[in-house]
Amino acid sequence: MTTTVPSAIADSRAWEGKALSHGWSETAGGRHDVIEPATGKVLHTVGLANPQDIAEAAKRAKAAQPKWEATPFEERAAILRRAADILERSGDAMKPRFIRETGSVPPKVDFELGLGIGMLREAAALLTQPHGLLLPSTANRMSIGRRVPHGVVGVIAPFNAPMALSTRAVAPALALGNTVVLKPDPQTTYAGGYVLAAALLEAGLPEDCLYVLPGGVDAGEALVTDPNVSMISFTGSTNAGRRVGELASRHLKRVTLELGGKNSIIVFDDADLDVAASNVAWGCYLHQGQICMTTGRVLVQKSIAEEFIKRLAEKAEHLPVGDPATAHVALGPVINQRQLQRIDSIVKDTVAAGATLRAGGSYEGLFYRPTVLTDVKPGMRAYDEEVFGPVTSIVTFETEDEAIALNNDTEYGLSCGVLTKSLERAMYVAHRVKTGKVHINDQTVGDEPWVPFGGMGASGNGGRHGGPANWEEFTQWQWITIQDKATAYPF
Structure with missing residues (x-):
């Protein structure tokens, strides 16, 4: 295992003015200045995605997905575990920029980094769990229900806990054989996607399995409606979530919405x-x-x-x-x-x-x-x-x-x-x-990588992230029956 910190975490020159789009590259949407909220100064510049960037990424991610799904589960799990190790040893290099970009106090950054690392390891652990069920059937037939990936998962993540709220969808989606197009909030692109992407690339994630494209509403709607994207995982405000849910449902896509709270x-x-x-x-x-x-x-x-x-x-x-x-x-x-x-x-x-x-x-x-x-x-x-x-x-x-x-x-x-x-x-x-x-006998703020996290009513549509809930969100059922001989039917 390498002992160096990936350049994209330690040195912004790897991604300055760029996005993760078939490697670190410039985007058709141009550039976006990220403002440090504490000072009002430009902290760094990232690539900004437009609908053209989203469409190209979704197309490439769909083409890459079958090979990623066919990758042995041990190898997929190992990549996620290596990424967790990389983030763990990169904390000191990442933390100053993370604090400045998000306005977070250092203990909050430490907690969020630990949560993201735990989510990667928990996602890797999914792959040694049962992938389906043996179902009742007749004596001469086997009936199996197995979990299969959706294909391409679109992830839209917010600014407030950017690393955790990106990782909790990206990690299990990748673990279970999907490829991912992530749209982090442009205000927190470094914490919300670039550090995770750098760790996964360093860990050996193949090209085109993950795209990180910060963008505005037009990029988000393009991601939700793109025909090459099969599922949407959205975290954000309730008003925005209603729009995402409407668009995804209109296009017959699985959508999980993690929204606001009172x-x-x-x-x-x-x-x-x-x-x-x-x-x-x-x-x-x-x-x-x-x-x-x-x-x-x-x-x-x-x-x-x-x-x-x-x-x-x-x-x-x-x-x-x-x-x-x-x-x-x-x-x-x-x-x-x-x-x-x-x-x-x-x-x-x-x-x-x-x-x-x-x-x-x-x-x-x-x-x-x-x-x-x-x-x-x-x-x-x-x-x-x-x-x-x-x-x-x-x-x-x-x-x-x-x-x-x-x-x-x-x-x-x-x-x-x-x-x-x-x-x-x-x-x-x-x-x-x-x-x-x-x-x-505790307050309201808490999350752990292995628990099903979600709300009711206007706080979400009943979907959950975390632990066993990840199987429900990031895969779908396929029914297979097996028998030794074909049946002769009366028609």
Whole structure:
């Protein structure tokens, strides 16, 4: 095994102004400057894909797929494991650019890198699991259901956890015999695709099995509608996901949608308030609240509400905000000016509607202060909408059933946290909340490579990434029957 770091991770000259399109090459869509959100300066330049680039990539990926599918499973697994090893030893080389491109604090980068490495290894492990079922049949016939790849999988990944949210689709899709065209968000192309591609190429992935083409809406729609692409894996906003789902369904494609969330932590009156405030602050403010699992609402039992609010507001006021590339901070910048203005407008509109600002609500540059709103009610923007920023709303309740009703009072259904010393109470709640994940005595943000990750309602279409769910998403059933002699039928 080589001990060097791939040049595309350590040195941007390998891909500057280019994309992974039949090797690192220029694209018909031209170039895109990636802006460092903390400074507003150009960090690097990448190739930008247009529909022509997407069509060519999909065509080549389809031509390469049969040979990749026929590659022995041990070899496919070995490539994925080698890629994981490469990323593991490349962390120091990758981390500074990753921090600057995404605005992430270093611990978030460490976690995301570890998650991506785990996803590659978990994908490799799929290949030593059963690939199908022996089905009941007559005595002289064998009936088999086997899992086969879709062909070309199109992956559209967002900016907020770019490496993890690309890898969780790319790795299992490749492992199970598909080829992949990945469209990362142009704002986070390095973290969202180039480092993964560099590791896979260094590990021996054959040419044309993976394309990485950052692009805008036109490139995304071209990928979803291209006749050579058989499946779409999309992670992003609910509004964009509705459009992707509509287009994919119109073209009779398998589509998995991982979308937004309006997640709650329920704090009962027997919870340790210091621990609860710590859980809520982490769930609310990690990566500036730019996570689909962010705690957007905190449901607090009325008898402890004021004391809890004081502790959370004090914590929010003292969390340091700044450039994570140059200072030791808890929160970095939000991704761009458009998102900052949306966050601020939601806060201002909610306060104007009668809510109380207990902490934050201000910004400098793209650095938005961690914010606490109280007296938030249904119909206010911060109650109803996914903010995707460091803002949380406090809502009080009196009974368990009222807390459950408040949690379910949203079109989303991604994650829920329950803080209580009573497991009986926690399980009562867990069986009644309409979310894809419930964390008892924990906050709402969490993912592991081997668990089926997904939401309900407007948080997704019921698909899942991770662990055994990858078989369902990235392959399809084929039924085979075998008998010694052909049957003579009466016709």
